[in-house]
Amino acid sequence: MPSPITWTETVPVRSSDLTPHGTASMPALCVYLQEAAGHHADALGVSMRDLREKEQAWVLSHMYLHLDRLPQENETVAVETWPSGLDGLHATREFVLSVDDTEMGRATSRWFVIDTERRRPVRPPRLLYDLDMPDRPRPLRQAFDDLPTPDRTDHETTWTARYHDLDLNRHVNSVRYLEWALGTLPDALLDAHRCTGLALQFRAEATAGTPVHTTAQVDTADDGPAARHALHHAETDDLLAAARTTWAPRD
Incomplete structure (x- = not known):
């Protein structure tokens, strides 16, 4: 069959x-x-x-x-x-x-x-x-x-890849990158808005112990905020992933 x-x-x-x-x-x-x-x-x-x-x-x-x-x-x-x-x-x-x-x-x-x-x-x-x-x-x-990276840093956080962030290839799972990107945004934005669009691009792999520096730029639009995200290796500054998210006010 x-x-x-x-x-x-x-x-x-x-x-x-x-x-x-x-x-x-x-x-x-x-x-x-x-x-x-x-x-x-x-x-x-x-x-x-x-x-x-x-x-x-x-x-x-x-x-x-x-x-x-x-x-x-x-x-x-x-x-x-x-x-x-x-x-x-x-x-x-x-x-x-x-x-x-x-x-x-x-x-x-x-x-x-x-x-x-x-x-x-x-x-x-x-x-x-x-x-x-x-x-x-x-x-x-x-x-x-290629997704554009932030022109400025409105928000930033540093994470460290752990064993349970890894997938079968022994590199950080793509969903974890997304969690880190979203985790850089302020709680007030996340609480007041729902995500309407997401773009992700993966550029390089991270493994256990990799320090990942995430930055976000948030711009105001008529229909809601739009954010650019970048995830870099915190020591080498290599770009690991880029993202773009769009948001609308919660009903």
């Missing part, structure tokens, strides 16, 4: 996923996307487990997420995902999030495969080149460009 080229799974919003306002947090939603992508990759025969046998691993390069609203406590989120193309060494994947058959968010992402010994990109698995990609538009028409 052929593997489904489009994959859908449902995720109940757990109490541990909630913010103080009773809505799913942005890191929790990104976990939902990663889990759905991983389960679909497993069904297609290109999972992390399959790649590890070849000393390879998937690495997320970019993620863009736009939300009409945030799912709430006791709701169930349906995550639909599908591979959408190959561009050189990169593979793209799309997502649509729904609650009760009503679309409430959409995302697009770009990934590449690395040789885990040499830490260098390699061509994606041959299986992906043989797939008939779904003939449907991308839910977000987003170019995977």
